[in-house]
Structures are given as structure tokens and as C-alpha cells.
Amino acid sequence: xxxxxxxxxxxxxxxxxxxxxxxxxxxxxxxxxxxxxxxxxxxxxxxxxxxxxxxxxxxxxxxxxxxxxxxxxxxxxxxxxxxxxxxxxxxxxxxxxxxxxxxxxxxxxxxxxxxxxxxxxxxxxxxxxxxxxxxxxxxxxxxxxxxxxxxxxxxxxxxxxxxxxxxxxxxxxxxxxxxxxxxxxxxxxxxxxxxxxxxxxxxxxxxxxxxxxxxxxxxxxxxxxxxxxxxxxxxxxxxxxxxxxxxxxxxxxxxxxxxxxxxxxxxxxxxxxxxxxxxxxxxxxxxxxxxxxxxxxxxxxxxxxxxxxxxxxxxxxxxxxxxxxxxxxxxx
Amino acid sequence: xxxxxxxxxxxxxxxxxxxxxxxxxxxxxxxxxxxxxxxxxxxxxxxxxxxxxxxxxxxxxxxxxxxxxxxxxxxxxxxxxxxxxxxxxxxxxxxxxxxxxxxxxxxxxxxxxxxxxxxxxxxxxxxxxxxxxxxxxxxxxxxxxxxxxxxxxxxxxxxxxxxxxxxxxxxxxxxxxxxxxxxxxxxxxxxxxxxxxxxxxxxxxxxxxxxxxxxxxxxxxxxxxxxxxxxxxxxxxxxxxxxxxxxxxxxxxxxxxxxxxxxxxxxxxxxxxxxxxxxxxxxxxxxxxxxxxxxxxxxxxxxxxxxxxxxxxxxxxxxxxxxxxxxxxxxx
Amino acid sequence: xxxxxxxxxxxxxxxxxxxxxxxxxxxxxxxxxxxxxxxxxxxxxxxxxxxxxxxxxxxxxxxxxxxxxxxxxxxxxxxxxxxxxxxxxxxxxxxxxxxxxxxxxxxxxxxxxxxxxxxxxxxxxxxxxxxxxxxxxxxxxxxxxxxxxxxxxxxxxxxxxxxxxxxxxxxxxxxxxxxxxxxxxxxxxxxxxxxxxxxxxxxxxxxxxxxxxxxxxxxxxxxxxxxxxxxxxxxxxxxxxxxxxxxxxxxxxxxxxxxxxxxxxxxxxxxxxxxxxxxxxxxxxxxxxxxxxxxxxxxxxxxxxxxxxxxxxxxxxxxxxxxxxxxxxxxx
Numbered sequence: 001x002x003x004x005x006x007x008x009x010x011x012x013x014x015x016x017x018x019x020x021x022x023x024x025x026x027x028x029x030x031x032x033x034x035x036x037x038x039x040x041x042x043x044x045x046x047x048x049x050x051x052x053x054x055x056x057x058x059x060x061x062x063x064x065x066x067x068x069x070x071x072x073x074x075x076x077x078x079x080x081x082x083x084x085x086x087x088x089x090x091x092x093x094x095x096x097x098x099x100x101x102x103x104x105x106x107x108x109x110x111x112x113x114x115x116x117x118x119x120x121x122x123x124x125x126x127x128x129x130x131x132x133x134x135x136x137x138x139x140x141x142x143x144x145x146x147x148x149x150x151x152x153x154x155x156x157x158x159x160x161x162x163x164x165x166x167x168x169x170x171x172x173x174x175x176x177x178x179x180x181x182x183x184x185x186x187x188x189x190x191x192x193x194x195x196x197x198x199x200x201x202x203x204x205x206x207x208x209x210x211x212x213x214x215x216x217x218x219x220x221x222x223x224x225x226x227x228x229x230x231x232x233x234x235x236x237x238x239x240x241x242x243x244x245x246x247x248x249x250x251x252x253x254x255x256x257x258x259x260x261x262x263x264x265x266x267x268x269x270x271x272x273x274x275x276x277x278x279x280x281x282x283x284x285x286x287x288x289x290x291x292x293x294x295x296x297x298x299x300x301x302x303x304x305x306x307x308x309x310x311x312x313x314x315x316x317x318x319x320x321x322x323x324x325x326x327x328x329x330x331x332x
Numbered sequence: 333x334x335x336x337x338x339x340x341x342x343x344x345x346x347x348x349x350x351x352x353x354x355x356x357x358x359x360x361x362x363x364x365x366x367x368x369x370x371x372x373x374x375x376x377x378x379x380x381x382x383x384x385x386x387x388x389x390x391x392x393x394x395x396x397x398x399x400x401x402x403x404x405x406x407x408x409x410x411x412x413x414x415x416x417x418x419x420x421x422x423x424x425x426x427x428x429x430x431x432x433x434x435x436x437x438x439x440x441x442x443x444x445x446x447x448x449x450x451x452x453x454x455x456x457x458x459x460x461x462x463x464x465x466x467x468x469x470x471x472x473x474x475x476x477x478x479x480x481x482x483x484x485x486x487x488x489x490x491x492x493x494x495x496x497x498x499x500x501x502x503x504x505x506x507x508x509x510x511x512x513x514x515x516x517x518x519x520x521x522x523x524x525x526x527x528x529x530x531x532x533x534x535x536x537x538x539x540x541x542x543x544x545x546x547x548x549x550x551x552x553x554x555x556x557x558x559x560x561x562x563x564x565x566x567x568x569x570x571x572x573x574x575x576x577x578x579x580x581x582x583x584x585x586x587x588x589x590x591x592x593x594x595x596x597x598x599x600x601x602x603x604x605x606x607x608x609x610x611x612x613x614x615x616x617x618x619x620x621x622x623x624x625x626x627x628x629x630x631x632x633x634x635x636x637x638x639x640x641x642x643x644x645x646x647x648x649x650x651x652x653x654x655x656x657x658x659x660x661x662x663x664x
Numbered sequence: 665x666x667x668x669x670x671x672x673x674x675x676x677x678x679x680x681x682x683x684x685x686x687x688x689x690x691x692x693x694x695x696x697x698x699x700x701x702x703x704x705x706x707x708x709x710x711x712x713x714x715x716x717x718x719x720x721x722x723x724x725x726x727x728x729x730x731x732x733x734x735x736x737x738x739x740x741x742x743x744x745x746x747x748x749x750x751x752x753x754x755x756x757x758x759x760x761x762x763x764x765x766x767x768x769x770x771x772x773x774x775x776x777x778x779x780x781x782x783x784x785x786x787x788x789x790x791x792x793x794x795x796x797x798x799x800x801x802x803x804x805x806x807x808x809x810x811x812x813x814x815x816x817x818x819x820x821x822x823x824x825x826x827x828x829x830x831x832x833x834x835x836x837x838x839x840x841x842x843x844x845x846x847x848x849x850x851x852x853x854x855x856x857x858x859x860x861x862x863x864x865x866x867x868x869x870x871x872x873x874x875x876x877x878x879x880x881x882x883x884x885x886x887x888x889x890x891x892x893x894x895x896x897x898x899x900x901x902x903x904x905x906x907x908x909x910x911x912x913x914x915x916x917x918x919x920x921x922x923x924x925x926x927x928x929x930x931x932x933x934x935x936x937x938x939x940x941x942x943x944x945x946x947x948x949x950x951x952x953x954x955x956x957x958x959x960x961x962x963x964x965x966x967x968x969x970x971x972x973x974x975x976x977x978x979x980x981x982x983x984x985x986x987x988x989x990x991x992x993x994x995x996x
Contacts, residue, residue, distance in 0.1 A: 135463060
């Protein structure tokens with residue numbers, strides 16, 4: 001097995017040996033899975049994949065196929081090798097894969113759509129890298145969100161696309177009333193589901209496996225994920241969100257990602273960053289609620305769009321403020 | 333009272349004296365209120381505040397609190413001192429404050445939302461300053477619009493937020509029919525209400541006080557505000573808008589702001605600029621009507637979004653045209 | 665007729681002779697009509713105009729008036745002469761003209777709106793040139809789309825605007841079912857209508873005249889238009905789109921424009937570009953379906969917005985990919 005060293009943070013590949021190339025490719029796919037929560041670590045990706053497979057083999061297959069197709073597309077187009085190798089062209093494709101299989105029936109046409117959509121995510125990723133280069137702003141999961149919403153919307157015109165019935169019903173937004181009573185089990189389940197929902201998984205063991213995957217890569221990311229999930233949930237509870245949604249982690253997963261991003265990825269992890277990330281985590285449930293309502297007339301879920309918008313705004317803003325001078329990490 | 337000189341256009345503050353710092357801070361808040369109509373002048377801000385208080389003490393409190401919170405947030409983050417001092421981090425927070433109290437019941441949770449939302453407006457302002465820097469394009473009241481709409485939308489998921497019932501009813505847009513008959517009183521009231529509605533105030537005395545506030549700062553801005561309100565109103569009348577909306581100033585306030593911005597803020601006030609501003613004022617009611625319809629399925633008001641979009645387009649465009657060469661003023 | 669040389673690709677004009685200026689202006693209008701499909705060629709524009717007039721004199725008048733007004737506005741503002749001369753400030757105005765007359769009754773107020781809207785398209789074009797300059801990204805038909813949708817939306821507030829009834833009915837998007845049976849006549853008619861619909865013309869002879877106009881300017885563009893129309897149609901058929909929409913060319917015209925843009929305008933026409941353009945053509949019907957559904961609650965057509973978004977994404981993305989290194993053509 002000479003020619004490649006499968007280490008957690010190294011990129012040493014010598015493409016001459018086919019087996020080495022294959023292993024390097026598999027490693028890129030695992031890293032792509034890890035990159036969904038910003039971890040360029042194949043063992044983290046592997047734990048995420050095991051967590052998904054524990055809940056559903058179908059979703060594990062979908063995320064792997066999506067990551068593989070988008071990574072292969074990037075390789076075929078001649079994308080930057082280091083970005084490809086670290087999974088940066090894979091994570092959006094993986095999420096597209098799991099989203100399509102979540103909301104569309106697992107029929108052959110859906111798998112064909114998955115391949116097309118995952119390839120599209122690479123094009124959108126390329127476009128966003130080019131467009132955002134001048135701000136040094138990351139694309140995050142925006143390619144996944146845009147491509148997935150596009151395919152879900154297309155079901156309103158394409159009669160052969162078959163939905164699972166899990167998309168929200170299209171309707172006009174109405175003023176909410178408080179539903180259900182939040183108790184300790186709501187909090188406990190919501191905490192883990194909030195982490196699991198990053199990959200659409202509402203399963204406590206899966207959430208715990210995701211947390212373990214974060215822990216082996218970064219203690220800060222692990223703590224930020226738990227604090228993010230809890231923070232999102234508590235704010236939603238305080239504002240009077242529906243108990244079933246809180247329990248399912250619907251108000252947690254965007255805060256999880258915001259927490260990780262602001263506390264450990266785009267800012268050096270110090271007290272200022274933790275305060276700023278806390279602010280971001282508190283604001284995120286409002287954006288989750290707002291975008292869920294805004295997409296209601298179209299019958300679409302907000303996915304991770306709240307995380308994307310909040311992170312973009314907070315990352316851009318901190319450059320204007322002296323308090324953060326010198327704290328920003330170089331990130332793509 | 334050494335340590336600060338409270339002059340209309342100066343920024344001399346020596347922060348050592350607490351009283352001086354406090355006065356400087358109060359001055360920044362008044363300037364922030366004046367900046368809603370582009371006037372970096374604390375006496376103008378004071379007249380605006382008196383105008384608002386004449387109509388409603390609640391709104392005067394809300395605008396002051398919002399301006400104070402967003403200004404304090406900017407100071408805590410270490411934002412550019414000159415921008416903070418001239419009220420540039422205050423005006424969006426002030427508008428957020430008044431908007432939240434206009435559309436939400438004055439209960440404790442609403443005041444908590446006001447504080448959170450005003451702080452958010454500073455983050456969004458920072459992000460827009462960073463994002464728009466390469467175009468030298470102003471953020472205008474976009475942070476106010478985005479943050480306010482986000483909080484209004486969140487009421488569809490957060491059961492403890494209490495609406496006043498003043499938000500438009502969510503519905504699908506329908507073709508309009510001409511409603512009511514426009515007479516001289518419609519025009520006269522619409523003219524002053526159009527200025528008052530910049531701060532959500534439908535009150536003739538308030539509108540007149542706002543106009544007076546403009547007059548003491550800039551005769552061009554005063555004339556542009558009146559001409560803008562009249563122009564917006566006349567176009568809306570000609571196109572067959574509903575009489576009550578015209579009377580209430582609904583088609584005027586965006587044109588007021590477009591008129592001031594294009595004739596005196598972002599272009600040197602000459603004949604070309606006046607012609608260009610007139611074009612902007614005429615176009616604005618169409619954008620007001622369009623955005624009001626576009627937001628109808630979500631039950632949201634367009635706020636000053638038409639002004640923001642029209643001004644961005646017209647400011648960007650004039651750089652492409654030789655006719656304006658050398659006419660653009662340096663503005664943030 | 666000295667002072668101007670009316671040649672297909674030259675710009676030699678000496679503005680002193682009024683007749684020469686007039687001819688140059690007419691030539692710019694014809695080029696503007698040709699630029700709708702990226703052809704800076706007055707004979708192509710003339711064939712497009714003949715094709716439109718064959719179907720409807722009203723539309724031929726509307727497109728000519730719109731092109732003329734937007735070109736004159738650009739001249740009055742002092743826009744770049746070479747851009748004006750090559751029709752770059754005309755094609756959005758022309759499309760605005762035809763769109764307004766398609767969806768609004770041909771009453772005097774509509775013609776006034778046409779003039780205002782065409783002038784607006786020049787301002788929006790100027791703004792987009794300024795905004796997109798740093799990405800060297802083209803505005804495409806975005807000014808037409810934004811201005812037209814704005815005027816259509818305004819009909820929900822302006823009671824004197826009279827609709828033709830051709831705008832889609834506002835409603836919430838529903839899951840599609842397969843409607844009708846596609847046969848050879850669907851394919852044949854859809855192929856030509858897909859080209860005709862670029863100018864809102866559902867007429868086989870008109871489509872054929874447009875194709876002829878492309879052929880005299882560029883064989884690659886001609887082939888790309890036919891392949892684009894066919895590709896868009898076949899994908900829509902395969903996905904289960906409604907037969908009447910396929911026959912009418914509704915899934916073709918955006919693919920026509922994407923095909924021309926990616927194979928011959930923004931990339932050098934080689935095998936890589938053809939593969940990339942094919943990918944774009946296949947993706948476009950999904951974006952057409954998605955945007956049609958997204959605009960359904962507002963009762964708006966997607967116009968050429970799918971083409972604009974797909975082309976922006978694909979043009980931006982190819983700069984990230986080594987495979988395209990050196991293949992990009994300099995284009996505004």
C-alpha cells in the first residue's frame with residue numbers, strides 16, 4: 001500500500017498506484033463527510049457515516065454517493081487538488097444526496113437526480129469560490145441549499161418526480177401559538193437531535209456518534225456543537241416555539257453549525273470569539289423561524305440556509321470591528 | 333463640561349470625563365436619528381424626536397432605545413469611532429426599534445426583542461460595510477429592513493411574540509382596482525404623511541416637524557423631501573393606487589428618501605442630479621407597489637426596501653455614465 | 665451617405681451628418697435586437713425583427729420602441745459609445761417592450777409604462793455593469809427580467825394598469841402530474857417554438873426566421889440554439905413536464921440562450937466547452953421548473969431568469985477549474 005499515507009491531516013498521495021489513488025479518493029470522501037461540520041478529518045467523517053448508517057442504510061448510501069459524485073466532478077473539471085483532497089468539493093454533494101433521498105422516493109429517477117444534483121453542487125461551489133474570493137468568504141453549505149431547493153421546487157412541474165411527503169405543506173404563514181409542554185426529555189432529545197439533524201437524522205444514537213466524531217477532531221468544536229444545540233433550543237423554547245419541533249432538533253442544527261463556525265473555524269477560539277459565537281447562536285433560531293415562514297408558501301424547508309446567512313453576516317462584520325483585529329483565521 | 337464640544341458638525345470628544353462621554357453619546361444618538369434622513373446633525377435629530385414624541389411617547393422611547401442599543405453595540409465591538417460618533421451605527425437600530433413597537437405589542441418580550449434586534453442591526457451594518465466596501469456603496473436602511481422583516485416572520489413560529497395586528501394580511505396578490513377619489517385633502521395630507529412615514533408616523537404635525545428638521549440642516553434636502561413626497565404621490569395617483577394609501581403617505585416615504593439621497597447626498601446637487609433624482613422619484617412608486625405585492629404572501633410590509641434598491645441601482649449606474657463624471661460625492 | 669459605414673461588425677461613425685447619425689442609430693437598434701441572442705450583427709437583428717413582425721406587428725413595434733428608448737437613454741446619459749453602438753444598451757429595453765405588450769393591454773398607459781420601463785432597463789444595465797465589473801460577469805438579460813417583473817407586480821397596487829390575462833394565475837405550487845402525451849409533432853413544434861419564445865413568440869415560422877438570423881451570424885450559435893432547444897425539451901419530457909408546455913417551447917428558450925452563451929460566447933468553442941454547455945442545457949429545465957414554481961404565489965413568469973442564473977454560475981465556476989484555463993473569451 002505504498003504511494004499514499006492515510007493520515008488524518010496529511011495529503012501525501014502519489015497517484016501512480018491505482019490502489020493508492022483509490023484509497024486517497026475514499027479518504028477524500030470521508031473528509032468531505034467530516035467537512036459538513038468543518039472537520040478535515042477522515043476518522044470524523046467515518047464516525048459521521050457510521051452514525052448515519054446506524055439510523056438508515058439508505059441515507060448512508062446517499063451521502064456517500066453524493067460526496068463521491070461531487071468529488072469526481074471536481075476532479076474531472078480540474079479543481080484545486082488540495083481543496084478536492086480535503087473534501088471541500090464533497091460535503092455539499094453529500095448533503096444534496098441525503099436531502100434528495102429524504103424528500104424524494106428511492107426510485108431510479110431519484111438516484112439519477114441525485115447524481116445530476118451532486119454534480120451541480122460542484123459547479124455552484126466553483127461559482128461561489130470565484131464570486132466570494134474578493135471577500136475571502138466561505139461558500140459553506142450554500143451550494144447544497146440552492147441545488148436541493150431547486151430540485152424540490154421542480155417537482156411542481158415535473159410529474160415523474162415522486163415525493164416522500166416529508167416536504168412541508170405549502171401555505172400562507174400564520175401567527176404561531178404555543179404548542180405542547182417542554183420538559184426534561186424534550187431538552188435531552190432536542191440536544192442530540194440538534195446535532196443529528198445536521199445530516200437530517202432524528203436519532204439519539206446518531207447524534208451521539210456525530211458528537212463523538214467531533215470530539216476526536218476538536219474539543220472546541222465538540223463543545224461548540226453541544227452549546228449551539230442547547231442554545232438554539234433554549235431560545236426557541238423561550239420564544240414559544242412548538243414542542244415537537246424543539247424535541248426534533250429543528251431549532252438546533254443551524255445553531256450547532258453557527259457555534260462551530262464562529263467559535264473555532266473563522267475566529268481564533270478566545271473569549272471574544274466565544275461571546276460573538278454565543279450571540280450568533282442566540283440569533284440563529286430567529287432566522288430559522290423567519291426562513292421557515294418565508295419558504296412556507298413554496299412548501300420548502302429552510303435546510304441550513306439560516307446557518308449560511310448568519311455565518312456570512314457575522315464573519316463579514318467582525319472585520320469591521322477592532323475588537324476582532326488579528327483574530328480571524330485564514331479559511332476558505 | 334470640558335472634554336466635549338457639542339457642536340452640530342464637530343467630533344471633538346475627550347472620553348476621560350464621564351459627563352462629557354455621556355453628552356457625546358447622547359449627541360451620537362440624536363445624530364443617529366437625523367441620519368435616517370441622511371442628516372449628520374443633532375438638532376435635526378432632536379426635531380425628528382420631538383416630532384415622533386408629539387405623535388406617540390411610546391415610539392419616541394422605542395426609537396431612542398433602538399438607537400442607543402445599536403450605538404452601544406458598535407462601541408463595544410470597537411467599530412470605527414467617526415462612524416459611531418456621526419450616528420451611522422444608530423439609525424438602523426432606531427428604525428428597528430420603532431418598527432418592532434409598531435407591529436408588536438408593547439410587552440416585556442417585545443422590548444427584549446427590540447434590544448436583540450437593534451444589536452443585530454449593528455452586526456448587519458458591519459457586514460454590509462465590509463461587503464459593499466469595494467463598490468463604495470452605502471448600506472442605507474437595509475440592515476433595518478432585513479432585521480425587522482426577520483423578526484416579523486419569526487412570529488409565524490414563535491408563539492409568545494404578540495402582534496398588534498398592523499402587519500398586512502398574508503394573501504396572494506390580486507389585480508388592483510381604483511379605490512376612492514383623490515382630492516386636495518388627499519394630496520395635502522399625503523404630502524406631509526409621506527415625510528412622517530419615514531418613521532412610521534401618520535401625523536401631519538409630525539411630518540411638518542420632520543420637514544423643519546431637514547430645513548435647519550439642508551435646504552436642498554428639505555426641498556427634495558417635499559418634492560419626493562409629492563412626486564411619489566402624484567405618480568401613484570396617476571397609476572390608480574388606492575386613495576387611502578395615497579393619503580396615508582404609503583407611496584411617499586420611499587420617494588422622500590430617494591429624492592434626498594440622489595439630489596444631495598450621493599451626487600453633487602446640480603441640474604443633472606436633479607433630473608436624475610426626479611427620474612428616481614418617479615420610478616420609486618412602481619417599486620413600492622411591486623415589493624408590497626411581492627411580500628403579500630408573507631404578510632410583510634416593504635418598509636424602506638424600495639428606497640434601498642432604487643438608490644443602490646441609481647448610485648451604481650451613474651458611475652457608468654459620463655454625464656455624471658466628477659459629480660459623485662464621497663459617501664459611505 | 666458619407667460619415668457612416670453600415671457594416672456588420674464595424675463601428676465607424678462620424679456623427680456630424682444627421683442622416684449618418686440616424687442610420688447609425690437604426691443600426692444600433694438592429695444590433696440591440698440581435699444581442700438578445702448575443703449577435704452583434706444588424707442583419708441578424710433585422711431577421712429577428714422580421715420574424716416578430718410575421719407573428720405580430722404590435723410586438724415588432726414594441727420591441728423596436730423599447731430598444732430605441734433604452735438606447736436613447738444610454739446616449740443621453742453618456743454611456744460608453746462602443747457598448748451603445750453594439751446594441752448592449754438596447755436588448756434589455758427591447759425585451760422589456762415586448763414583455764409589457766404581451767402581458768398588458770395595448771392602451772396608452774401601457775405605452776407610457778413601456779417608455780419608462782425601457783429607460784429603467786438602461787439604469788439597471790448601468791448598475792449591473794458597475795456591480796459586476798470586478799467579476800467580469802455579464803449582465804445578460806437580468807435588467808429585462810427585474811424591470812419587467814417589477815411592472816407586472818405593480819399591477820397588484822395600480823388600478824389603471826390593464827392586464828391581458830396571460831400572466832400565470834397566482835397560487836401555491838402543487839406536485840405535478842404528467843399531462844398529455846408527447847409525440848413527434850410536440851418535439852418538432854417545441855424545437856422551433858423554443859427559439860421563438862426567446863422573444864415571446866409561439867410561431868413556427870418566427871422560430872425558423874430566428875434560427876436563420878443566427879445562421880448568418882454564427883454557425884456555432886445556430887447549432888447551439890437548435891441543440892439547446894432540443895436538449896431542454898427532451899429533459900423536460902423525460903422528467904414528466906406537461907405536454908402543452910413542451911410544445912409551446914416553455915422549456916426550450918432558456919436552454920437556447922444557455923447553449924449559445926456557454927458554447928460560443930463566454931468560452932472558446934472547443935470540446936470542453938461543448939461538454940460544459942451540454943451540462944448547462946441539461947440543468948436549465950430544472951431551474952426553469954423551479955423558478956416557475958417559486959414565482960407561482962406571485963403569479964409571475966420566470967422569463968429568462970433561469971438562463972441568467974445558470975449562465976452566471978457556469979461562467980463564474982469555469983474560472984475555478986483548470987480544464988478551462990485559457991479558454992475564456994473576453995466578454996462584457
